[in-house]
Amino acid sequence: MRLKVIYALSLIASVLLAFNLYKVFMVLPDEVNQGAIYRIIYIHVPSAITCFTCFFTAMVSSALYLIRKDMRFDAVAAASSEVGLVFATVVLVTGSIWARIIWGIWWTWDPRLTSMFVCWLLYAGYLMLRRAIDEPGQRARLAAVLSIFAFTDVIIVWKSIEWWRTEHPGPVLSIRNGGGMSPGMEAPIWWNYLALVMIATVLIMVRMRQEDLRREIDSLRRWAHAL
Amino acid sequence: MVEARNLMYMFYGFLAAWLIVIFYVVMIAMREKRLHDELDRVRRMVEEREKR
Numbered sequence: 001m002r003l004k005v006i007y008a009l010s011l012i013a014s015v016l017l018a019f020n021l022y023k024v025f026m027v028l029p030d031e032v033n034q035g036a037i038y039r040i041i042y043i044h045v046p047s048a049i050t051c052f053t054c055f056f057t058a059m060v061s062s063a064l065y066l067i068r069k070d071m072r073f074d075a076v077a078a079a080s081s082e083v084g085l086v087f088a089t090v091v092l093v094t095g096s097i098w099a100r101i102i103w104g105i106w107w108t109w110d111p112r113l114t115s116m117f118v119c120w121l122l123y124a125g126y127l128m129l130r131r132a133i134d135e136p137g138q139r140a141r142l143a144a145v146l147s148i149f150a151f152t153d154v155i156i157v158w159k160s161i162e163w164w165r166t167e168h169p170g171p172v173l174s175i176r177n178g179g180g181m182s183p184g185m186e187a188p189i190w191w192n193y194l195a196l197v198m199i200a201t202v203l204i205m206v207r208m209r210q211e212d213l214r215r216e217i218d219s220l221r222r223w224a225h226a227l
Numbered sequence: 228m229v230e231a232r233n234l235m236y237m238f239y240g241f242l243a244a245w246l247i248v249i250f251y252v253v254m255i256a257m258r259e260k261r262l263h264d265e266l267d268r269v270r271r272m273v274e275e276r277e278k279r
Contacts (some may be wrong), residue, residue: 093244
């Protein structure tokens, strides 16, 4: 059943992405001030919202783990954090390439960029913490606490363009105050977000299965040592 | 000239994004294989110890 869902989601995401790419490159016109480079928004922003969705899932799963002590929630948190980190890397790299053209520099220590970089470091630290602790219960407990703490930075990243004056552009999406993008240009962002969330879901499901395998290996090892 | 540079960097942006995702997919595929190998090895080890 899980395999069928993985294949179905992959197929739908691929078709959606192909359609979106066609629309972004062949249908939408260049932006007046930025020219062709503005199209990076169609991978940069959906990746950012996807990574925040993954980190939110990790935070909720971590809280549920602390309440119920069920290792399945720990597996969801670990998988979501890892997949979220991949999309966070996409955000930082695509943002940097975009900045090189628009600002003339690859990087600046602006509040939005810095808070996003700190976010990346926090979740990279989360994954390193998981590798450093052998005992599963202790690993899950400490990782859950760190995951909940790390999510506070996601809120700072999201709100940074409202709280501080930044080099990074202000809100563009219509769901936020001040967002003034035209509906025709905004729609592909949400369609791409949908496709990326499907890809993230597939990756999380595969990673969760790997967490199950890891737990099975650990329990067999303990059994072998007991014999 | 500026337009060509814009197009080139746009291409780099999309390429970098997909390379990162593909690299991760390859990484988890390799991890999957490693885990299955390890599971087989540990199962064999348990069977051998149980026989003794």
